[in-house]
Amino acid sequence: MAAGVGLLTKALLPALGLLVALFAMPTVIGGAPAPSWPPATLRDTGLYSDWPTKTIARDNLPFSPQYPLWSDGAKKSRWVRIPKGTFIDASNPDVWRFPVGTRLWKEFRFARRAETRFIERTRAGWQFASYRWNDDETEAPLAPELGARSAPIREGLYHRIPSRTDCRACHEAGPVHVLGITALQMSPDRDPNALHAEPPDPGSLDLTSLVARGIVRGLPRRIASTPPRIAASTPAARAALGYLSTNCGNCHTGAGELASLAFALNYTINRADGEPPPALLTTVGKPSHFKVSSDPDIVERVCAGHPGKSMIVARMASRYPLLQMPPLGSQLVDEEAVALITRWISEDVVSPEPAAADREDKR
Secondary structure, three states: OOOHHHHHHHHHHHHHHHHHHHHOOOOOEEOOOOOOOOOOOOHHHEEEEEEOEEEEEEEEEEOOOOOOOOOOOEEEEEEOOOOOOOEEOOOOOOOOOOOOEEEEEEEEEEOEEEEEEEEEOOOOEEEEEEEEEOEEEEEEEEOOOOOOOEEEEOEEEEEEOHHHHHHHHOOOOOOHHHHHOOOOOOOOOOOOOOOOOOOOOOEEEHEEEEEEEEOEEEEEEEEEHHHOOOOOOHHHHHHHHHOOOOOOOOOEEOOOOHHHHOOEEEOOOOOOOOOOOOOHOOOOOOOOOOOOOOOOOEEEOOOOOOOHEEEHHHHOOOOOOOOOOOOOOOOOOHHHHHHHHHHHHHHOOOOOOOOOHHHHOOO
């Protein structure tokens, strides 16, 4: 009996070996091995066609949003790749839908390259990763999932690479998951007073070229024919609303988990002509749910004519962890932005007119 079992086992060994080999092979989808996610190094993401010379692959297209996010003064470069044969659905001009396979990269530089963030839309949803450049910029391995310290910003202060949870907190807080590519951000009617805006690189995408190349489809005709811009009474107001939309409006959209706050700073273009933007309707004269114990006079989100009594200014001007806004992504106060918002509230913001019903009650 023992001899029979031994012979049977010996006969099955080749088959067992084959099964083990099959299970050890990469999963094959559509005839090609499925890549692991996230890629182990930046060079594995497909950004570069030649790593030693840092040559960007031809199908990765540069773009530059007109209202960039403040990141402690970092210089940035951005690229997007839309898979061939697919397109961005822009039928809702405020919430674009990107096809599976979309890839985006954003490079952060101080004295040198510090970090490159990578986003990809997979069949399982959006995936996020960050890569930390070494001192001589020869390698950029995957950063730890919980984040890491990177290049110096200035003496004693270092750039912080966010955790993947932090990435999701910003990108998935509202309906727009790709924060830098929207109809407004890509509009060729760029705001000359936008804070920290960088001149687009040669060949950079804008809304006109996206539509002409078929990368964006379904955009309402009125927006395709007349590039969108922020409607404002003064240049400072236009720049202020643009800054708030990018730096605050990704979370404060009046929807999602923060809907109960009824607080929206995102600038929407799909609304009736003459309708004030959400940043005015939900801030001016509106009570703040957040209180500053050291200054009980700050009780409104925006107090018209009084930036010192406006909660938005107080939170922008702080980097105390429980007070600062935005809560993630920066360690330094954006002094230019504080000055802009202060000027806007002082000179351009007026108290909202009381509703018609309120006026009747007072007669």
